[in-house]
Amino acid sequence: MFTNGQLVFGILFAIAFIIILFFTYRHDKKTHKKYYKGSVWVLIAFISFILFIASIKWFFK
Numbered sequence: 001m002f003t004n005g006q007l008v009f010g011i012l013f014a015i016a017f018i019i020i021l022f023f024t025y026r027h028d029k030k031t032h033k034k035y036y037k038g039s040v041w042v043l044i045a046f047i048s049f050i051l052f053i054a055s056i057k058w059f060f061k
């Protein structure tokens with residue numbers, strides 16, 4: 001399906017992309033702590049809401 005060159009390129013691209021993301025996140029870690037302090041609660045509320053909707057659907061099935 002893919003040639004060897006395409007597979008090598010895909011693997012090298014993925015590795016380089018992950019390394020760049022890691023260093024970028026490490027560089028912006030202080031900024032994230034400062035500006036996104038309460039974002040965990042928003043995530044918990046969103047997941048809870050989705051689970052609530054799924055449980056209502058399951059309950060009335």
